[in-house]
Each structure stands twice: as C-alpha cells, then as structure tokens.
Amino acid sequence: MNEPVLVSACLLGLNTRYDGKVLPKEPVIEALKERYLLIPACPEQLGGLSTPRPAAEILEGDGFSVLSGKARVVNRRGQDVTEAFLRGAREVLRVARFLGIRRAVLKARSPSCGLSPKVGVTAALLLSEGLEVYELG
Secondary structure: OEEEEEEEEEOOOOOOOOOOOOOOOHHHHHHHHHEEEEEEEEEHHHOOOOOOOOEEEEEEEOOOHHHHOOOOEEEEOOEEOOOHHHHHHHHHHHHHHOOOEEEEEEEEEOOOOOOOOOOOHHHHHHHHOOOEEEEEE
C-alpha cells in the first residue's frame, strides 16, 4: 500500500475553500497521486465552519502564537473564529495519528494550512507534532 499523505482538501479540487471556489488541480498533485495515498482534510470545515465563509486572518502572530493563546483568528466580519481553527487543527492531527501519516501537503497563504507568509494554525500544530509539512498553491 502507498504511504498516506495528508493534503488540503481544496488542493484536491474539493469545494472547501473559504470563498466557495474550486481550485484547478495542481499538476504536482497528479504526480503525488501516483506515489502516495492522498488523504483530503479541511481543518476549517472540520472545525465547524461553513463553505463559503468569510475570509479570516491571524492577528498579532502566527499559528504557533494561536496555539499558545497569544494570538487570535478573526474573520472579515470581525468575528473571533479562533476556537473553530483550533478544533479543526486538532481534528486534522487526529486523522494523521489514526492513519499513521507523517507528511502533509497544505494550501499556501492560508490561516489554517499555510507556511508563508505566516505559519497557519494547523500547519503549526502538525509541525509541533513532528510531521513534515509542505505547502502548495
């Protein structure tokens, strides 16, 4: 059996993006599919947020700061969605542990999944638990 790799669901063409748009498939995803068992996950949906939903950003820090309680995630409407982001990150980690996943390919520029320009909440949790995390798109 191919090694399982966690992948942001939106990168696999699933309707999970905050704006409800479906991303075109990245060519690298097709290459990964040949070698790995791709496991889709959307931390924001797993945290209880809907699709579509207002865009959100991490204020005053990054995902590591959110995990330590020093920063918050707030959407464009001014609503604090920190707890949903934390709940979703924990659920993604639970999936990774259950399936023995050691690697993740996550969506760039996301307050959940990104590594740049800020590390997202889910990316920070997975990194802190020793997973290899890469970003795409």
